[in-house]
Amino acid sequence: MKTRLLFPALVLALAGSAYADKVVNIGYSGPLSGGAASYGKDVQSGIEMGINDINKAGGVTVGGEKVTFKLVSLDDRYLPNETATNVKRLTSQGIDVIFVPHAGGILTVQPMTTRDPAFLLVAYSSEPKILEAKNPLTFMLPPRYDNYLQPFVSTQIKAFGKKLGMVGTTSAYGKQWADAVTEEWKKEGGTVGSNNGVDYGTTVDYSAAVTKALSEKPDVLFIGGPSQPTALVVKAAREQGFKGGFIVMDQAKFEQMDQIVPISYLNGSVGVLPTKEFAGTQLFVAQYQRLYKKIPTSEAALNYMGINVIAKAMELAGTTTDPAKIKGSLDAAARALPQSKTIFKMKGVSALGHADADFIIASVKDGKYTKLRLDTVFK
Amino acid sequence: MTTLLQQLFNAVALGGVYALVALGLTLVYGVMRVPNFAHGGLYMLGAYLTYASLTGLGIGYVPSLLLAAIGVALLAALMERVIFYPLRNAPHVSPMIAAIGVLFFLEAAVQLIWGPDFKQIPAPINGIVEIGGVIVTWQRLIIIAASVVVVLALNYFLKRTLTGATIEAMSQNREGARLVGINTNRVGMLTFAISGLLAAAAAALIAPTLLVSPSMGEVMNLKVFAIIILGGMGSVPGAIVGAFLLSFAETFGGAFISLDFADVIGFAMLVVVLAIRPQGLFKRGT
Numbered sequence: 001m002k003t004r005l006l007f008p009a010l011v012l013a014l015a016g017s018a019y020a021d022k023v024v025n026i027g028y029s030g031p032l033s034g035g036a037a038s039y040g041k042d043v044q045s046g047i048e049m050g051i052n053d054i055n056k057a058g059g060v061t062v063g064g065e066k067v068t069f070k071l072v073s074l075d076d077r078y079l080p081n082e083t084a085t086n087v088k089r090l091t092s093q094g095i096d097v098i099f100v101p102h103a104g105g106i107l108t109v110q111p112m113t114t115r116d117p118a119f120l121l122v123a124y125s126s127e128p129k130i131l132e133a134k135n136p137l138t139f140m141l142p143p144r145y146d147n148y149l150q151p152f153v154s155t156q157i158k159a160f161g162k163k164l165g166m167v168g169t170t171s172a173y174g175k176q177w178a179d180a181v182t183e184e185w186k187k188e189g190g191t192v193g194s195n196n197g198v199d200y201g202t203t204v205d206y207s208a209a210v211t212k213a214l215s216e217k218p219d220v221l222f223i224g225g226p227s228q229p230t231a232l233v234v235k236a237a238r239e240q241g242f243k244g245g246f247i248v249m250d251q252a253k254f255e256q257m258d259q260i261v262p263i264s265y266l267n268g269s270v271g272v273l274p275t276k277e278f279a280g281t282q283l284f285v286a287q288y289q290r291l292y293k294k295i296p297t298s299e300a301a302l303n304y305m306g307i308n309v310i311a312k313a314m315e316l317a318g319t320t321t322d323p324a325k326i327k328g329s330l331d332a333a334a335r336a337l338p339q340s341k342t343i344f345k346m347k348g349v350s351a352l353g354h355a356d357a358d359f360i361i362a363s364v365k366d367g368k369y370t371k372l373r374l375d376t377v378f379k
Numbered sequence: 380m381t382t383l384l385q386q387l388f389n390a391v392a393l394g395g396v397y398a399l400v401a402l403g404l405t406l407v408y409g410v411m412r413v414p415n416f417a418h419g420g421l422y423m424l425g426a427y428l429t430y431a432s433l434t435g436l437g438i439g440y441v442p443s444l445l446l447a448a449i450g451v452a453l454l455a456a457l458m459e460r461v462i463f464y465p466l467r468n469a470p471h472v473s474p475m476i477a478a479i480g481v482l483f484f485l486e487a488a489v490q491l492i493w494g495p496d497f498k499q500i501p502a503p504i505n506g507i508v509e510i511g512g513v514i515v516t517w518q519r520l521i522i523i524a525a526s527v528v529v530v531l532a533l534n535y536f537l538k539r540t541l542t543g544a545t546i547e548a549m550s551q552n553r554e555g556a557r558l559v560g561i562n563t564n565r566v567g568m569l570t571f572a573i574s575g576l577l578a579a580a581a582a583a584l585i586a587p588t589l590l591v592s593p594s595m596g597e598v599m600n601l602k603v604f605a606i607i608i609l610g611g612m613g614s615v616p617g618a619i620v621g622a623f624l625l626s627f628a629e630t631f632g633g634a635f636i637s638l639d640f641a642d643v644i645g646f647a648m649l650v651v652v653l654a655i656r657p658q659g660l661f662k663r664g665t
Binding site: 033038041199202204205207208232241 | 382385386389390392393487490494495496497499507514516519585588589590592593594597599602629630633634637641642
């Protein structure tokens with residue numbers, strides 16, 4: 001299947017290069033093998049689809065020159081040190097824009113952006129620390145996760161009760177999420193049980209962790225890691241008779257979880273609204289499904305948006321090789337693009353390089369998604 | 380109390396699967412003296428073949444399990460013929476590296492054919508049973524029952540049949556076995572086939588409770604190597620005892636100390652056992 005998908009892309013890229021004046025390589029370092037391969041391929045598919053669409057439309061005009069794009073992907077198996085090696089390889093090939101889809105890798109290579117050769121880092125992770133670094137050459141795509149804490153917590157305390165059980169993943173990102181949600185839960189007057197976090201990458205059976213968490217009789221469980229193992233945690237909890245609600249970390253996507261467990265198991269969960277439920281995403285969802293035979297999550301959608309904003313910014317900046325100038329044009333580029341190119345409604349790009357796109361959180365009730373209101377938004 | 384019983388069930392089901400996978404590995408080590416790092420790959424392939432038979436051929440769960448077990452057994456025998464047999468007189472490190480190569484090959488091949496996405500195998504019997512306040516899924520009961528049956532059958536085969544006795548004989552003394560006229564080539568192939576059969580059966584049993592992915596063999600590899608080192612490399616009872624020790628240590632260590640330490644406890648136990656009994660709990664070949 002991989003070769004089948006790559007082949008038309010190759011032909012397209014080659015055909016494109018025959019007519020266009022210039023081909024610009026875009027770098028990508030993400031997990032393409034190992035446990036997180038599925039996630040890495042989802043991200044890759046979004047960038048790839050964006051590039052193919054741009055090339056099909058004849059590319060963009062940068063400084064009077066027709067430019068098309070080509071994706072150069074390297075596998076880092078989700079390991080930050082491999083990301084660093086890959087980034088060095090990519091920059092040495094003269095690549096000036098690199099996508100990285102995991103917080104560990106992003107934070108590792110962030111200091112390298114401004115060194116010689118400089119490059120623009122496109123970060124796909126909701127970790128707020130990425131922005132705290134105040135790096136001048138970072139473009140962060142997803143909404144920060146601290147936006148979710150308050151609405152998730154207050155919704156679930158109101159709906160189910162004040163006792164929270166913890167069964168999140170133990171990745172660096174998962175632990176930070178767990179700490180943040182614990183703090184918010186206590187702030188709103190609830191109690192938090194012992195931490196039963198397990199590594200969603202290496203655990204063979206979740207029932208032990210779930211049994212332990214449930215023995216403290218929680219009203220709500222905090223869960224989350226990659227979508228598919230998260231669904232297994234839900235399954236274990238429901239099978240052991242848990243009737244309460246779930247707080248689902250943003251890494252897990254409802255639209256992937258409901259392919260593993262019946263949607264009725266997810267009733268009473270709060271999480272991120274599936275991409276296909278957003279207004280105005282239908283065309284993208286249909287096109288993506290035709291090409292990749294699966295439902296696009298925000299991994300595909302936000303990276304599709306990312307590459308489109310980058311292409312537009314290159315056009316506005318009049319350069320494909322100066323990362324600082326491209327970064328400077330991101331805000332104008334984001335505002336100039338129609339929603340068909342950004343999928344989510346874009347309000348611009350902040351000075352720190354954060355995409356200000358619409359995001360909606362939702363709770364599942366009777367198998368349907370109910371959108372929740374947000375009071376404050378961190379940008 | 381209920382929580383304790385619940386955890387006990389969790390541990391027994393997990394231990395059953397660990398035992399099946401570890402048994403194949405320990406048999407191969409006993410007979411061939413090869414630490415077969417590709418064993419996790421066979422386990423993973425077993426899960427994929429079950430998935431393919433279920434979805435592609437549309438046959439039931441039990442026929443799929445048997446088909447996958449036979450398929451992986453044949454592949455394991457072939458692997459012995461084309462990879463390990465030619466390397467039988469090579470330095471010890473060569474078959475080890477070959478085994479790692481096979482593991483990578485299997486993972487890459489599976490990812491190419493079925494893609495990196497997680498696959499799911501539906502449980503043959505859905506739903507739960509409640510026994511004295513403890514909630515157990517049917518699949519876990521099936522796992523426990525099936526692993527007991529398979530272990531008993533394997534024990535009968537090794538102890539009561541002539542072919543089984545040749546495996547034991549070769550494991551105890553390779554030269555001696557050859558002197559009394561045992562065809563060591565045939566026994567080598569047979570042992571590999573049995574190890575593939577056990578790994579695939581274990582994978583087909585546990586697959587409905589988890590997700591099938593190309594990397595699922597790596598985690599299992601790590602655990603079963605710990606188990607057979609713990610039980611004594613090449614020892615059949617050692618593999619069974621080791622499997623349950625690890626699953627109990629993981630489950631109860633996690634429950635009573637902290638889940639953060641679940642993996643640490645398992646491997647700390649390994650260190651302690653090796654410090655006291657460097658040869659493992661059981662001697663090889665018993």
